[in-house]
Amino acid sequence: MSLVEMSGISKSYFGVEVLHEVNFTLEAGTVHALMGENGAGKSTLVKVLAGIHKADRGTVKIEGKEVDIGSPAQAAELGVAMVHQELSPIYEMTVAENIFLGREPGAGGFVDAAQLTRQTKELLDTLSLQINPKEKMKNLRVADQQMVEIAKAISRDARILIMDEPTSAITDREIDRLFAIIEDLKARGTGIIYISHKMDEIFRIADKISVLRDGNEVGTWDKGDVNIDMLIKSMVGRELEMQYPKISVPIGEVVLEVENLSLAGQYEDISFQLRRGEILAFVGLVGSGRTELMHSLFGVTHPDSGRILYEGREIHFKKPKDAIDSGFAYVTEDRKKEGLVMPMNIQHNVSLSALFNYVKGGLIDAKHESGTVQGQVDALSIKCTSSRQLVKSLSGGNQQKVVVAKWMLNEPKIIIFDEPTRGIDVGAKAEIYKIMGDYVSRGNAVIMITSEMPEAMGVADRIVVLSDRKKSGELKRDEFSQEAIVKLEFLHMMGGGAK
Numbered sequence: 001m002s003l004v005e006m007s008g009i010s011k012s013y014f015g016v017e018v019l020h021e022v023n024f025t026l027e028a029g030t031v032h033a034l035m036g037e038n039g040a041g042k043s044t045l046v047k048v049l050a051g052i053h054k055a056d057r058g059t060v061k062i063e064g065k066e067v068d069i070g071s072p073a074q075a076a077e078l079g080v081a082m083v084h085q086e087l088s089p090i091y092e093m094t095v096a097e098n099i100f101l102g103r104e105p106g107a108g109g110f111v112d113a114a115q116l117t118r119q120t121k122e123l124l125d126t127l128s129l130q131i132n133p134k135e136k137m138k139n140l141r142v143a144d145q146q147m148v149e150i151a152k153a154i155s156r157d158a159r160i161l162i163m164d165e166p167t168s169a170i171t172d173r174e175i176d177r178l179f180a181i182i183e184d185l186k187a188r189g190t191g192i193i194y195i196s197h198k199m200d201e202i203f204r205i206a207d208k209i210s211v212l213r214d215g216n217e218v219g220t221w222d223k224g225d226v227n228i229d230m231l232i233k234s235m236v237g238r239e240l241e242m243q244y245p246k247i248s249v250p251i252g253e254v255v256l257e258v259e260n261l262s263l264a265g266q267y268e269d270i271s272f273q274l275r276r277g278e279i280l281a282f283v284g285l286v287g288s289g290r291t292e293l294m295h296s297l298f299g300v301t302h303p304d305s306g307r308i309l310y311e312g313r314e315i316h317f318k319k320p321k322d323a324i325d326s327g328f329a330y331v332t333e334d335r336k337k338e339g340l341v342m343p344m345n346i347q348h349n350v351s352l353s354a355l356f357n358y359v360k361g362g363l364i365d366a367k368h369e370s371g372t373v374q375g376q377v378d379a380l381s382i383k384c385t386s387s388r389q390l391v392k393s394l395s396g397g398n399q400q401k402v403v404v405a406k407w408m409l410n411e412p413k414i415i416i417f418d419e420p421t422r423g424i425d426v427g428a429k430a431e432i433y434k435i436m437g438d439y440v441s442r443g444n445a446v447i448m449i450t451s452e453m454p455e456a457m458g459v460a461d462r463i464v465v466l467s468d469r470k471k472s473g474e475l476k477r478d479e480f481s482q483e484a485i486v487k488l489e490f491l492h493m494m495g496g497g498a499k
């Protein structure tokens, strides 16, 4: 008997059907990966199992018994726990309170605070997490918030554990730790549904793989029976010509020059040049100082020493607005906090940063606005019913595309992308790389922070490596290799100084 059997699941949002009679079976003691393009219906399907959405049609059986899952509480009672794609911790509460919300130890309505802290500490220890149970959630970095979310789901001792892109913000070391725990849960008979766009993870951890496309189930395979090309083809519905399309663009003059830039505690003595037509990748471990450096280039923070020259002139941006006015754009890694206004529609989100382009005598030229936004929606293949759809109702990856669209609209001269393709499917990734290529071919330049090495090697013209807040090296395309990059990333630990 299967642990979970979902049959004929259909679901519509506002009259648009996004799941069409999907069947999905989960066996105890297996990791079952669920893959598909952004908007394919992965999150929607698992949310039906987690009691967040109700299916319009179809049945769910758990251990052979048909169940009616009307709420997350009922799902929990049936042994279902879920790590959500979009983190939504209660920021003002502590780590311990977040994890044990609604099931705090104690009696008669009183919470046993010491016990709560102890239980949390034990749980965090099993995950080797050095996080203080009494710390407020809002003070944690995103990676730790994600680990707490994972800890919370694990602490429920669920029979059925759903992980919707659990590794989007965590580092390789934490991923290893997570995978060890997954192996452990598997051995104890837990069934795990694992959603991810990262092929390497899927091939490491999954036993079975199912693919959804446009709300239809394409197929289910044992891991040994598929390869990456087959998976991509079944997800995208066609052969993807290139995972990392790279158009050849003539490299022009230097547009940005950074000389010996330092900011105490953030980055030290950084120098590099950026030329027109170039895509320059910044790689490095978490904490290597990449984002901090970019914040200074964009006027969020101010360097202590060193110079930034833009088109040959020294610049001192006091605030991001100055950077934007000079033709800089910054696509942040945290779309929820900095990138998007969730309750607004796509059109308004995209045009927010470009609104002044559509202002005619003080009024927004709505017709022009919607025309241009539609162009961006098409160019990035944002999957939506119309550009009037609210951003919060888009699939996670499509929200990320809206962030990209928003910044591209102004045609800035330099765009800084911080992890631009996090949570984005393979097909859409290739589209974003193509768009980047077109963008630099018009004489612009791109700086891209990325943690995905294949991405850096696939699309960049040069790679700058930061290690422990210093520049540890720079590689040209013909010098790119996984080993060369890793060596530079760990340079600070191998006793080597910065070059």
Ligand SMILES: Nc1ncnc2c1ncn2[C@@H]1O[C@H](COP(=O)(O)OP(=O)(O)OP(=O)(O)O)[C@@H](O)[C@H]1O
Pocket: 013, 014, 018, 036, 037, 038, 039, 040, 041, 042, 043, 044, 045, 085, 383, 384, 392, 393, 394, 395, 396, 397, 398, 423, 425
């Ligand atoms: N609350 C909602 N209201 C309206 N439409 C929604 C809502 N949630 C999801 N959708 C739509 O349902 C479709 C499936 O979305 P879903 O979130 O399941 O995709 P996904 O496969 O998880 O994608 P991703 O990889 O981007 O996370 C999308 O077209 C999305 O816009």
Ligand SMILES: [Mg+2]
Pocket: 042, 043, 044, 085, 164, 395, 396, 397
């Ligand atoms: Mg999703």
